[in-house]
Amino acid sequence: MSTVRVGLRCDAGPQRGVGHLVRCLALGEELLARGAAVEVFGAVTGVDWAAGQLATRGIPLRPGPDTPHGLVTAARRHALDAFVLDSYELDPAGAGALRDAGALTLAIVDGDTRGQDADLYLDQNFGTDLVVPAGRLLAGSAYALLRDSVLAARPAAARPAMQVDRPTVLAFFGGTDAAGAAPLLTEVLLSTGRPMELTVVAGRPETADRLIRLSPGPGQAVLPVPPTDALPALIAGADLVVSAAGTSVWELCCLGAPSALVCVVDNQRESYHRVVGAGLAAGLGELPELAADASVRSAAARTLDGLLTSGPRRAALSARAWAAVDGRGRARVADALVEALSGRRTWT
Helix, strand or coil: CCCCEEEEECCEECCCECHHHHHHHHHHHHHHHCCCEEEEECCECCCHHHHHHHHHHCCCEECCCCCHHHHHHHHHHCCCCEEEECCCCCCCHHHHHHHHHCCEEEEECCCCCCCCCCCEEEECCCCCCCCCCCCCEEECHHHCCCCHHHHHHCCCCCCCCCCCCCCEEEEECCCCCCCCHHHHHHHHHHHCCCCEEEEEECCCHHHHHHHHCCCCCCCEEEEEECCCCCHHHHHHHCCEEEEECCCHHHHHHHCCCCEEEEECCHHHHHHHHHHHHCCCCEEEEEHHHHHHCHHHHHHHHHHHHHHHHCHHHHHHHHHHHHHHCCCCHHHHHHHHHHHHHCCCCCCC
């Protein structure tokens, strides 16, 4: 049988962030390891780190068609057997057009199909209740798409309860921090007054400049760093992680990281409440309310204070998170894709 060819349609940029690209790359890594040919179709602009992720894997980047006709044309031109669509902005009719033309279509969604008619739907969010035709849904954190670097850093067990006088804290809010959460949450962390060694991933130079101008208290240190491939190692080495409630949540869970989450944008809200409600992470609230309301910031600071000072609390979060995501999600998705592709080379 000839090589299976798969296209990944996603975009990344300063305002879009890099979450769609990162989870597509995780699936791409799995498919490459199985001998498939993988290409990304989309715009990756203004985020050098994200473009570098493609280059280091040898995955070609092609222009991203936005219309149903353009998707079908690209699929035919590149002889794709399957097209993975991961976007909130594409015309929803594209999935059906690809199916009609004979290309297997996997739509990666977050609680809403947007009317797409795909062969398979993947919603990796915890406790999703998405309703689609029978046999087409890959649902829940068992299907979380995680990169090689995350899987390599997964510990053999959850974190033990440890008391530390000066915790190591990591804060990051997506690949670009498009909502500008880092300075505000850094201030909330410092407001606890607790000693800490705080590393903050600054998605933009201006964010790093703001962080440098902050005045940490006694025993507190703030180190801004640019987006980095070493993020899984930083997560694994942190006593506490503060993050946005996006696709990185599944990386945190897989690594058993004791975490506190912020709901940064509307499309994170449902997953944020489910993850926090299940005790996989602590909740700090929604970013607009944190920015506008001192009482919300005070409540978030109390939550963080409790986590900074209690090893057992952090260990309890780690245990539940580690158990929820086993790191085999992308293999399950690839298995489903390969099974669905069997006998499907029927271009029309």
